[in-house]
Amino acid sequence: MQKLFKKHNLELEDHELKKFEKFLEIFKEKNSQINLSAIREDEAIIEKHFVDSILLNIFLDFEPAYENQKVKVADLGTGWGFPMLPLAIVNPDVEFTGIDSVGKKLKAIEDFAQQLELKNVSTINGRAEELGQKVDHREQYDYIVSRAMAFLPTLLEFCIPFLKVGGIFVAYKLNDKEELKSAKKALSRLGAKILKVKNYTIWDQERTFIIIEKVSSTHKKYPRTTGVPLQKPLV
Ligand code: SAH
Numbered sequence: 001m002q003k004l005f006k007k008h009n010l011e012l013e014d015h016e017l018k019k020f021e022k023f024l025e026i027f028k029e030k031n032s033q034i035n036l037s038a039i040r041e042d043e044a045i046i047e048k049h050f051v052d053s054i055l056l057n058i059f060l061d062f063e064p065a066y067e068n069q070k071v072k073v074a075d076l077g078t079g080w081g082f083p084m085l086p087l088a089i090v091n092p093d094v095e096f097t098g099i100d101s102v103g104k105k106l107k108a109i110e111d112f113a114q115q116l117e118l119k120n121v122s123t124i125n126g127r128a129e130e131l132g133q134k135v136d137h138r139e140q141y142d143y144i145v146s147r148a149m150a151f152l153p154t155l156l157e158f159c160i161p162f163l164k165v166g167g168i169f170v171a172y173k174l175n176d177k178e179e180l181k182s183a184k185k186a187l188s189r190l191g192a193k194i195l196k197v198k199n200y201t202i203w204d205q206e207r208t209f210i211i212i213e214k215v216s217s218t219h220k221k222y223p224r225t226t227g228v229p230l231q232k233p234l235v
Contacts, residue, residue, distance in 0.1 A: 004046045008055060008202075012090070019089045019116050020050055026115050027080075030108060044203070052202050053083030054090050056145070056170060056209055059198045062094045065142055065166060070095050074141045076128055076159050077149030081109040083172060087145070088113070088121045097141075098123045099131060128158035129226040139164050139217065147172035152179045152210070153186040153233035157223045160190040163214040168195070175199055175206035186234035191216035 001021060005012050012020070024045060062071045071094045075084035078098035088096045098109055098121065106123040113121040124131065131137045144159045144167070152171060159169050169192065173179070180197065187193060191214060198209045223229055 001046055004043060005051060008047075008051050008200075009058060010051065010054060016089055020046070020086070023050070023085065023089070023112065023116055026112060030111070034104075034108070047202055049082050050086050052172070052207065053086035053147075055200060055202075056083065056087070056172075057090060059196075059209060060168070060170065060211065062091055062143055065164060071143065072097070072141045073143040073145060074099055074137075074162055076144055076146040076162070078109065078123075079105055079148075081112055083145055083147050084121065085109065085112055085116070085118070088118050089116065092118075092120055094120060096121050099126065099128065101125070101127045127226055128162075129223045129229060132158065132161035132223040133220075137162055142167050144169045145172065146170075150230065151233060152183040153235050154229045156183060156186040156190055156192065156212070157229040157234060160192050160212075160214055161218045161223055165191075165214055165217055167214050169212040169214065171208075171210040171212070173208045173210055175208045180210065182235050187212070189234050190214075190218050190222055 002017055024042060027045060062073060064071045073094055074097045076099050078084045078100050081098060084096050084098045098106065100106055103125045106125055109123055138161055141162050142164060144162050146155060146159055149155055150158060155171055163169055192212050193215055195211045195213045198211065200207055
């Protein structure tokens with residue numbers, strides 16, 4: 001396993017590698033019970049899920065808005081826990097919250113977190129459109145991450161409301177310049193701007209981290225009600 005991380009310039013500590021080895025084992029076990037993912041082969045799981053999730057740390061460190069404060073990161077549409085769980089393994093001092101509208105996926109995440117002894121992971125069952133309007137979640141997070149969840153303009157409307165002003169949103173995406181261009185209006189409506197775009201390759205697939213900063217508070221009309229951001233994206 002180590003050589004697959006090394007191939008992508010990721011140096012892991014022994015105790016982190018041990019957790020990933022255990023994760024692979026329990027992920028496959030779960031995979032045989034419920035249809036977790038079509039990706040079954042070990043190397044594919046390691047590269048497409050584990051490496052892909054933590055490669056972000058090459059480009060970005062999770063830093064607190066204020067010194068000595070815990071960093072709060074939410075993973076929106078976390079599914080079976082990607083990128084959240086691998087990130088939680090290598091960032092033990094950061095607090096992660098996985099949000100998804102499908103409760104049974106979150107149950108699997110909780111099992112994984114328990115077996116991996118991850119104390120920095122919690123989950124919330126709900127829709128982005130509803131939680132993003134709640135005071136407990138709105139403008140409460142330092143970082144939002146999200147992989148394979150929605151078309152960028154829709155995704156921005158889901159994610160930006162959760163961020164504190166000055167917070168960072170990272171979209172894990174396939175490399176698609178047109179999609180990036182289509183986000184212009186959503187970015188300005190929601191009070192955000194693109195900081196940087198980092199391309200990388202995993203399994204011959206061109207992927208991208210789109211790193212976005214929230215520069216001003218988001219108007220309370222966003223996110224719009226359930227279904228609207230998807231059906232009528234801000235384009
Ligand atoms: N991030 C994971 C899963 C991607 S699938 C990975 O990369 O493997 C997208 C996930 O987003 C699904 O689990 C789905 O239930 C969730 N989802 C889709 N729309 C949502 C919404 N509006 N609010 C909350 N979760 C949503």
